[in-house]
Amino acid sequence: MKKPxxxxxxxxxxxxxxGKSTIFNAVAGFKVNTGNFSGTTVSFTETxxxxxxxxxxxxxxxxxxxxxxxxxxxxxxxxxLLSGTVDVIINxxxxxxLARSLELTLQLIEMDxxxxxxxxxxxxxxxxxxxxxxxxxxxxxxxxxxxIVAVQGxxxxxxxxxxxxxxxxxxxxxxxxxxxxxxECIERIAKRYPDALRQTWKIDERFVILRLLEMDEEFxxxxxxxxxxxxxxxxxxxxxxxxxxxxxxxxxxxxHRHAIVLDLFERVAVVRSRSKPSLGERIDRFxxxxxxxxxxxxxxxxxxxxxxxxxxxxxxxxLEKPLEALGSKVLGLAGxxxxxxxxxxxxxxxxxxxxxxxxxxxxxxxxxxxEDTGLLPRIAFMVDGLLHRFGLHxxxxxxxxxxxxxxxxxxxxxRNLEYERDRMITMLIVPFISCSARTVVIFALAGKYLGxxxxxxxxxxNIAVALAxxxxxxxxxxxxxPGIIMDVPPLRRPYLxxxxxxxxxxxxxxxxxxxxxxxxxxxxxxxxxxxGIDGIINWxxxxxTSGILDLPKELGITLFxxxxxxxxxxxxxxxxxxxxxxxxxxxxxxxxxxxxxxVLYIPCIATVSTLWxxxxxxxxxxSMALNTTVxxxxxxxxxxxx
Amino acid sequence: MKLLHLKEGTIAVISKITGGxxxxxxxxxxxLYEGKKVRIIQAAPFRGPLLVEDILTGTRxxxxxxxxxxxxxxxxxxx
Ligand SMILES: Nc1nc2c(ncn2[C@@H]2O[C@H](COP(=O)(O)OP(=O)(O)O)[C@@H](O)[C@H]2O)c(=O)[nH]1
Ligand SMILES: [Mg+2]
Numbered sequence: 001m002k003k004p005x006x007x008x009x010x011x012x013x014x015x016x017x018x019g020k021s022t023i024f025n026a027v028a029g030f031k032v033n034t035g036n037f038s039g040t041t042v043s044f045t046e047t048x049x050x051x052x053x054x055x056x057x058x059x060x061x062x063x064x065x066x067x068x069x070x071x072x073x074x075x076x077x078x079x080x081l082l083s084g085t086v087d088v089i090i091n092x093x094x095x096x097x098l099a100r101s102l103e104l105t106l107q108l109i110e111m112d113x114x115x116x117x118x119x120x121x122x123x124x125x126x127x128x129x130x131x132x133x134x135x136x137x138x139x140x141x142x143x144x145x146x147x148i149v150a151v152q153g154x155x156x157x158x159x160x161x162x163x164x165x166x167x168x169x170x171x172x173x174x175x176x177x178x179x180x181x182x183x184e185c186i187e188r189i190a191k192r193y194p195d196a197l198r199q200t201w202k203i204d205e206r207f208v209i210l211r212l213l214e215m216d217e218e219f220x221x222x223x224x225x226x227x228x229x230x231x232x233x234x235x236x237x238x239x240x241x242x243x244x245x246x247x248x249x250x251x252x253x254x255x256h257r258h259a260i261v262l263d264l265f266e267r268v269a270v271v272r273s274r275s276k277p278s279l280g281e282r283i284d285r286f287x288x289x290x291x292x293x294x295x296x297x298x299x300x301x302x303x304x305x306x307x308x309x310x311x312x313x314x315x316x317x318x319l320e321k322p323l324e325a326l327g328s329k330v331l332g333l334a335g336x337x338x339x340x341x342x343x344x345x346x347x348x349x350x351x352x353x354x355x356x357x358x359x360x361x362x363x364x365x366x367x368x369x370x371e372d373t374g375l376l377p378r379i380a381f382m383v384d385g386l387l388h389r390f391g392l393h394x395x396x397x398x399x400x401x402x403x404x405x406x407x408x409x410x411x412x413x414x415r416n417l418e419y420e421r422d423r424m425i426t427m428l429i430v431p432f433i434s435c436s437a438r439t440v441v442i443f444a445l446a447g448k449y450l451g452x453x454x455x456x457x458x459x460x461x462n463i464a465v466a467l468a469x470x471x472x473x474x475x476x477x478x479x480x481x482p483g484i485i486m487d488v489p490p491l492r493r494p495y496l497x498x499x500x501x502x503x504x505x506x507x508x509x510x511x512x513x514x515x516x517x518x519x520x521x522x523x524x525x526x527x528x529x530x531x532g533i534d535g536i537i538n539w540x541x542x543x544x545t546s547g548i549l550d551l552p553k554e555l556g557i558t559l560f561x562x563x564x565x566x567x568x569x570x571x572x573x574x575x576x577x578x579x580x581x582x583x584x585x586x587x588x589x590x591x592x593x594x595x596x597x598x599v600l601y602i603p604c605i606a607t608v609s610t611l612w613x614x615x616x617x618x619x620x621x622x623s624m625a626l627n628t629t630v631x632x633x634x635x636x637x638x639x640x641x642x
Numbered sequence: 643m644k645l646l647h648l649k650e651g652t653i654a655v656i657s658k659i660t661g662g663x664x665x666x667x668x669x670x671x672x673x674l675y676e677g678k679k680v681r682i683i684q685a686a687p688f689r690g691p692l693l694v695e696d697i698l699t700g701t702r703x704x705x706x707x708x709x710x711x712x713x714x715x716x717x718x719x720x721x
Contacts (some may be wrong), residue, residue, distance in 0.1 A: 007675050065671030065672065066670070066671045068667070068668070069667070069671070070664050070667060070668070075673055096700075097673075097697075097700065097701050099673070099698055099699045100672070100673040100696070100699050100701055103671075104674075123698040127682070128700065247676075250666065250667075251666060251670075251675070252677070254667075254670055254675070255675070255676065255677075258670070258675055258677075262698075288683065288684045289684065290684075290686070290687040293687075294687070339721070377704070380704070381690065381691060381693060381704045382687065383688075384686060384688075384690040384691050384704070384706070385687060385688030385689045385690025385691070386687075386688045388688075388689075388690075388692070389688070394690070394691065394704070394706075413720055418668075482661075482665065482706070482708055483691070483705075483706025483707065483708040483709045484691050484704055484705070484706040484708060484709075485665075485668050485669060485672065485703065485704070485706070485709060486691075486700055486703065486704050487701070487702075487703055488693065488702040488703060488704055490702075527713060559700060
């Protein structure tokens with residue numbers, strides 16, 4: 001137990017999509033950190049909150065359906081809960097699907113760490129006709145429970161006050177009692193519980209036995225290392241149980257738990273049948289339908305397109321005049337070397353606000369909408385079959401769509417793919433997806449100089465190239481993937497304040513990290529060209545730029561800098577070509593080749609380093625080689641044909 | 643009969659999940675295990691997955707056809 005004044009650790013645990021992050025964001029302080037669990041690439045977010053004069057470390061854990069699991073992220077969440085660092089667990093439940101949510105709750109109760117229950121999505125439960133007797137739930141489990149609606153912030157205050165209270169008191173969970181023969185089985189095993197295990201493992205003994213009965217890989221490994229004979233004894237007992245009930249050995253214990261959960265559910269909740277389907281359900285029926293679904297997806301692609309295209313163009317146009325006026329003032333301030341640096345900085349600075357943001361923001365809004373409404377899994381459902389033909393998977397849809405925003409989180413999202421083969425192909429495909437930085441390049445060059453038709457063509461061609469690469473890659477990984485199993489949460493209305501928060505956070509990320517890089521690189525370029533080093537880079541790259549791609553060799557340096565941030569290619573174009581009107585120097589064919597090459601080659605350093613982290617250096621190098629080869633091949637062919 | 647062959651809209655009870663231990667466990671996490679009543683809401687185009695509804699909770703899960711061929715069902719009842 002921690003003394004007053006010491007930092008208290010509260011962890012949000014629950015099944016995926018139950019609203020953990022919404023609760024987290026509702027109370028998060030201004031400083032939110034993302035970290036990795038030690039020794040893994042699985043990340044979590046944490047923040048410090050001040051509550052009743054105490055500092056609390058609040059942790060948003062990855063979602064887990066069950067404590068015994070095969071999924072890496074879920075295992076990490078469990079290990080963290082068992083590590084002894086957590087003072088209180090807030091178990092978040094989606095109360096509209098209480099029967100399923102309680103599975104995890106029951107396991108957490110058996111873990112014997114202080115906890116409170118958050119019955120989230122109370123509004124949806126009411127709409128669905130699910131009535132929960134909260135007092136009864138509390139008296140049957142011994143755990144305090146609070147109905148809340150996280151999106152509106154209601155009930156959240158009481159929830160955290162309760163968590164603080166629970167941290168001080170003793171745990172009085174009422175652990176579920178299984179069938180007589182299961183309990184007898186547990187008792188027999190408990191008598192043989194090895195001392196070696198007791199000393200090395202400060203985890204509730206009954207909990208360990210239950211996990212072993214459930215054939216949890218990790219627990220079996222730990223127990224086996226301590227005492228092989230004990231593990232064999234557990235297996236013997238499990239086989240005995242399985243034979244007695246005529247169930248398969250692997251599922252016999254889980255079946256007993258399912259029965260207990262259903263029993264608990266029936267005692268604490270009644271479901272009154274609803275009168276008529278809600279608006280969300282009626283929309284869902286349309287989207288889930290093949291015709292409606294494909295129409296929706298097509299509509300979304302065009303919405304994304306035109307939102308960025310017209311809105312971005314519009315805002316960008318609005319900003320042009322004021323920025324120019326600012327420029328003429330600033331540039332007059334200094335001459336000589338200082339003036340040159342200032343000019344470099346000004347280029348980078350204005351490019352950030354004037355070119356990138358106008359296109360970035362509409363895209364970010366659309367992506368947040370897709371995430372929050374639950375459209376992503378529905379798109380996965382629609383295209384899974386199609387993607388299989390190209391060696392991909394419906395689950396790859398999520399990383400691919402996220403990739404249109406930024407490849408970095410997209411590659412991290414590939415973790416959701418359970419099978420190494422699927423994950424590998426997805427990680428190698430994502431760098432081909434035109435992220436917002438490249439979208440900016442497409443719009444600002446193709447959109448401006450080639451027109452909407454070509455812009456659309458480049459986008460579609462980009463998808464075609466990604467699919468083709470995936471098809472070829474899948475031929476090298478012949479082992480077939482078993483297929484998709486994925487939750488489809490109900491359609492939800494988006495909340496403006498939540499969308500705004502998300503977009504704002506991602507925009508800040510751009511302003512804090514990407515923008516300085518752009519501004520700095522512009523200065524570096526100004527210096528480089530002053531000293532004449534750009535000439536060397538251009539000379540080295542000339543065989544590709546002017547040899548294969550038929551572009552002026554002055555573009556070598558801009559393509560080189562694109563590896564840092566793709567926007568740089570665009571931003572440096574003007575100074576490299578020494579004109580504001582790109583069309584006066586490059587032919588339309590050359591612009592097309594330039595855009596296609598920029599979209600397809602190595603995305604950026606951030607993406608490569610993420611690949612390194614997630615898949616190792618071989619994957620990172622492989623991906624760089626793959627992107628460069630495909631980019632040179634495709635744009636080379638275009639240059640040759642035109 | 644297999645879940646794969648269940649007609650859209652028809653309700654049935656899951657009787658057995660063959661396939662590996664991992665598959666049964668993953669489905670159980672989503673609330674689909676032996677004894678659960680389920681219904682096929684929709685089959686995705688291009689031989690894509692099946693959208694399966696858990697009658698008790700109303701939760702929906704998409705299940706690839708390969709996996710659905712490892713799920714045995716009984717007691718179909720038309721609705
Ligand atoms: N209607 C309703 N929706 C909610 C509530 N809490 C969260 N949501 C929505 O549920 C979805 C999943 O929430 P999220 O916090 O991302 O879940 P997580 O996966 O547990 O982190 C989001 O679209 C939220 O806006 C709630 O109390 N009521
Ligand atoms: Mg979350």
